[in-house]
Amino acid sequence: MKPDILERLLMDRALGSLNPDAEVLLTDYLANDLAAAMQARELQETVQLATEVMRNPAPAIETPTQIHQLVWRHRTERVLALAASFVIGVGLTALLIHANPHQENVALVNPPPPTIAKIQPALVKNKIESLPFWSNQRIYLLASAAANSKENVQ
Amino acid sequence: MQSEPGAIEQLYRQHSGELYSYLARRCPDNATAGDLLQETFLQVVRQTDQLPTVTMPRAWLFGIARHMLARHYRRQRDPLPVAQTWYESAPEPVAKDDRLAAMREAIRTLPAELRDTLELRLEQELSYEEIAHVLDVPIGTVRSRLHNAVRQLRGTMTKPEETNS
Numbered sequence: 239m240k241p242d243i244l245e246r247l248l249m250d251r252a253l254g255s256l257n258p259d260a261e262v263l264l265t266d267y268l269a270n271d272l273a274a275a276m277q278a279r280e281l282q283e284t285v286q287l288a289t290e291v292m293r294n295p296a297p298a299i300e301t302p303t304q305i306h307q308l309v310w311r312h313r314t315e316r317v318l319a320l321a322a323s324f325v326i327g328v329g330l331t332a333l334l335i336h337a338n339p340h341q342e343n344v345a346l347v348n349p350p351p352p353t354i355a356k357i358q359p360a361l362v363k364n365k366i367e368s369l370p371f372w373s374n375q376r377i378y379l380l381a382s383a384a385a386n387s388k389e390n391v392q
Numbered sequence: 393m394q395s396e397p398g399a400i401e402q403l404y405r406q407h408s409g410e411l412y413s414y415l416a417r418r419c420p421d422n423a424t425a426g427d428l429l430q431e432t433f434l435q436v437v438r439q440t441d442q443l444p445t446v447t448m449p450r451a452w453l454f455g456i457a458r459h460m461l462a463r464h465y466r467r468q469r470d471p472l473p474v475a476q477t478w479y480e481s482a483p484e485p486v487a488k489d490d491r492l493a494a495m496r497e498a499i500r501t502l503p504a505e506l507r508d509t510l511e512l513r514l515e516q517e518l519s520y521e522e523i524a525h526v527l528d529v530p531i532g533t534v535r536s537r538l539h540n541a542v543r544q545l546r547g548t549m550t551k552p553e554e555t556n557s
Contacts, residue, residue: 245539246535246539249538249539249542249543250535252542253513253514253538253542255513255519255520280546280550281542281546284542284545284546284549285514285542287491287492287495287549288495288499288510288514288542288545289514289515290492290495291492291495291496291499292499292510292511292514292515293514293515311434312434312437312438
């Protein structure tokens with residue numbers, strides 16, 4: 239057997255990972271190869287010693303938390319996350335509601351220009367003619383009619 | 393089919409002991425190990441949708457525990473490699489035996505990736521396939537790391553004998 243293949247088999251054997259069939263064949267082989275058997279023993283001892291070191295000291299087993307407590311902790315986290323989302327949503331909505339009345343106030347301060355001239359030009363003309371020449375209402379209606387005619391031209 | 397809480401509870405009953413042991417060997421105190429075990433299973437609860445697809449539950453749990461441990465040490469910004477903590481704090485009876493003390497030292501000086509792999513095999517008795525799953529490396533890499541680790545340990549352990557003879 240090639241030395242590198244033999245070493246691989248011996249390593250897997252020492253590590254307890256050789257399949258049973260290969261192990262039987264390897265044991266037969268080692269019975270006829272003293273050098274290989276010695277190598278196998280050394281590897282076995284190394285792994286046993288390493289295992290002993292690694293498994294000592296075995297810490298005292300404590301079971302700190304029951305699983306249902308973890309499930310409840312997870313559920314609590316989810317409920318808290320939902321509650322936080324709800325609070326943020328309500329907060330944002332409240333902010334928007336507070337912002338809108340301000341816009342309505344602005345709209346009240348600056349009312350839209352009268353559209354009488356746009357709707358009924360003939361009635362407006364009659365109204366203008368019936369008003370005194372220097373009356374404010376006549377001047378206002380004339381200005382509106384002029385503005386309206388400009389918009390129509392554009 | 394078992395309900396999710398039932399399945400998690402079964403996993404907890406079967407594996408919490410060995411996971412705690414694995415964590416306790418790598419933590420400065422039992423309380424931290426307990427916290428990390430709790431974090432591990434909390435992560436399992438969060439990933440319950442993955443449970444039906446988990447083919448190697450033991451390896452899956454060790455993978456999560458290992459991740460939690462690494463995260464803990466990252467947060468602590470502890471410069472010590474994880475495994476050194478328990479090797480250095482091993483109790484006196486182990487140190488009394490020269491060969492065990494020498495082996496302990498030899499393991500401590502192994503490169504971290506070889507030591508991690510060897511620990512999962514010898515300490516936790518995970519199969520090559522499970523180790524590959526935990527470490528997220530090919531199974532050939534696991535085999536080669538284990539062989540290298542054993543070769544190095546054997547080399548270190550036989551050196552004094554060679555010098556004596």
